[in-house]
Amino acid sequence: MPAFDPALAESDPEISRLVAEENRLEHDKLRLIASENYASRAVMEATGSVLTNKYSEGYAHKRYYEGQQVVDQVEELAIARLKQLFGADHVNVQPYSGSPANLAVYLAFCAPGDTIMGLALPAGGHLTHGHSVSITGKYFKSVQYGVRKDDHRIDLDEVRALARQHRPKLLWCGTTAYPRTLDFGAFRAIADEVGAILVADIAHISGLVCGGAHPSPVGIADVVTSTTHKTFRGPRGGMIFCKKEHAAAIDRAVFPGLQGGPHNHVTAGIAVAAREALAPEFKTYAARVVENARTLAAALAERGFGVITGGTDNHLLLVDVTSKGVTGKQLAQALDRAGIVLNYNSVPFDPRKPFDPSGVRIGTPAMTTRGMGKDEMRALAGWIDRVTQAPGDEAGLAKIAAEVKDLCAKFPAPGIRV
């Protein structure tokens, strides 16, 4: 290595040490944050490549800078693979992440002050679907729908009634903490009735959708947005699929409407992830993610946990832990000390505040990427139960952390070197 170009460990020991520490955590702990996963070594290599050096404002063969011989091919390859994978007319791979992808949709179809509709955050929706603290709730007139009080499922009758009353420009369907399949056809019918653009945000489930484990909104919704780093297992980024008629509006909104130069190193990583998702093994992966979530839901319900909606159709479960005498935050913090990482989460109609709510959210995408299956889910339910019974027993938590570490050692994680 020439002296002017030292490796990270030499040039920045502090950051190098922290990266190594994170590597260790991701190896030794059970990672159950529903939006997280393990990107493969190949995805990370592409994302860590010289493509980070390139500026390429515009789209392939219509750039504002010269020197795009390679970059154009990278972007075209990513788009071609994603079209094949999702069956979309048009794909934009330039959004910096899921939230900017959604902002681009607002910019493409709305003017400030227009009415938009989305699932409320406390019911499992995302900030960018019109929540009051988000720019999307501040710059637009936001109408929020919820879930039913009795079964905690999205109330399509409420969606229809609110849509008829408010006639939104955009109707969002898509969730961030909701354990059930979405009926995209029903949303389509409501959008048609009121003349709304239907946007499906599949940030969490895009890996399940292209893996055949969740119905696809592509071809049903006018526009589909997603992150690339959740169940899709790519680098952190965003993507937008749309019908041909909206292609120009979406592309203009992403650039020059919202962003400058695309993150070409990320585009390369997305292309690699798309290739991985095209392989038959990815279908098996997607099916196992759901099977694992169902096994875990059943095992927790058997132990008396309040599994919201009684189970799951996707990669996550929401669990109300009130009946166990703990709060979501207490439990999440104790679990972290036991080597089990998840997030505290509001449950529908939660009487507690969002910063210390009644539940936890548990996702299976990362564990499943490590090859864990039904036996490991049952073991996990047992550990969660033990922690719930004695969240303050530090010796007990340390013992569980050691057991978790032993299990993790048997399931090497892609992209992790220890």
Ligand SMILES: *Cc1c(COP(=O)(O)O)cnc(C)c1O
């Ligand atoms: C995660 C998520 C996003 C935002 O993605 P970021 O990459 O974190 O900006 C948008 N919508 C939904 C439904 C999500 O779950």
